[in-house]
Amino acid sequence: MNKKTIILIPLFIVVGTLLILNSCSNTSKKSDKKEAQKTVYASEVIPFFNDWNLILGDGSNAGNANDFEHKDFFYTVNQGETNWVVFKAPNAGDTHGTSNNTRTELAQAKKWYPATADDKLTATLKVMNVSATGDARVAASYSVVIGQIHSADGHENEPLKIFYKKFPGHTKGSVFWHYEINTAGDDNSGRWDYSTAIWGHDFSVVGSEENTYPDEPEDGIELGEEFSYEVEVKDGVMNLKFTSEGHEAKSFTKNLIESEYKTTSAIPKQTQELFVPIGQDGIERENAYADEGLFFKLGSYNQTNGKSPEINKNWCSGAETYGGDIKKQYETGNYAEVWFKTASIYVNDAAVSNKGYFTKND
The missing domain is CATH 1.20.5 (Single alpha-helices involved in coiled-coils or other helix-helix interfaces)
Incomplete structure (x- = not known):
């Protein structure tokens, strides 16, 4: 026992x-x-990050984004069999350069000149959120810029901004693109944008009151609905293509080295109604952007901010910012979020370093 x-x-x-x-x-x-x-890094999903510097929603330059993530602003998500790269930016916080708006955005590490350019950017994406608050009379409210061409020189203006905008309560939003004049002379305060609708409305369609919204666009794009853009600049001309399943494909061209806005009489009606009343009534230099280095941007450049509309009725949204508290803004829907599935960039051998832009703006 x-x-x-x-x-x-x-x-x-x-x-x-x-x-x-x-x-x-x-x-x-x-x-x-x-x-x-x-961790699945963005550079594993879209392997093109050697061509970019990443600007984060806190205003910092994260530099090359290979094997990088930031849980507040830049990371990946998996949906079914697809990984997406997320760019997220609150309504308010520290900003990059002289902008009033936050961004989580890639900025091209090289610049190129439009007359000798042969450069291209493509992307397939979906917008997942725009700000829940803002003044409906302000054209920039409830919008986000998802792709750009930016000047590295002179006034640092933008010959291209691609927008998505959706009013509260609407199922469908609008996609439109902007051309900003490269203002003649040394004073850039008279600059203005001209907006062209792709699907839905253009920038100029606003609410009659702070919380009154225009009609929902019949041919608009919903949050979470995929669409693609292609931007090519060659021999001084910008060529744009936009596609989305179930929507008519759209194409546009714009000369970047010869202005069509070099006299006051050439200012379009849309601009006369939207920008001229607030003193933005400049004309463009005759050769437009011919003398300036340009570069691509891609991401979530939130156009809704907390600035008072009394400052500028087109760009200052008066949205909720909770004093810049990012967590609170995210909890209440006061942010812009864009998911990219694919993207590509082609850079011509004639492109040169864009280091000077970052030196000035970081």
Whole structure:
């Protein structure tokens, strides 16, 4: 009896120990597997980050974004079999350069000149959120810029901004693109944009009152609905293509080295109604952007901010910002979020370093 007892006790301990060790081993394997699956970097989803610097929603320049993520602004999500790169920007916080608006956005590391350009940017994306608040009379409210061409020189104006905008309560939003004049002379205060509708309305369609909205666009794009753009600049001409399943494909061209807005009489009616009343009534230099280095941008450049509409009725949204508290803005829907599935960039050999832009603006 004593011998059996002596033998059984060690066996019990051994068996128990093995079970515990096996359990720990399985837990470890599960933990290791979870750890291995935890991070998919944006550079694994869209492998083109050597061509860009990443600007974050806190105004900082994160530089090259290979093997990088920031859980507040830039990361990946998986949806079914597809990984998406997320760009997220609150209504308010620290901003990059002289802008009033936050952005989580890629800025091209090189610049190119339109007359000798052969450069191209493509993207397939969906907008997941625009600000829940804003003044409906302000044209920029509830909108986000998802792609740009920006000047690195002179006034640093923007010959292209691609917008998505959706009013509260609407199912469908609008996609439109802007051309901003490269203002003649040294004073850039008279600059203005001209907006062209792609699907839905253009920038100029606003509410009659702070919380009154225009009609929902019949041919608009919903939040979460995929669409694509292609931007090519070659021999001084910008060529734009936009596609989305179930929508008519749209194409546009714009000369970047010869202005059509070099006299006051050439200012279009849309601009006369939207910008001229607030003193933005400039004309463009004759050769437009011919003398300036240009570069692509891509991401979430939130156009809704907390600035008072009394400052500028087109660009100052008066939206909720909670004093810049990012967590609170995210909790209440006061941010812009854009998911990119694919993107590509082609850079001509004639492109040169864009370091000077970042030196000035970081």
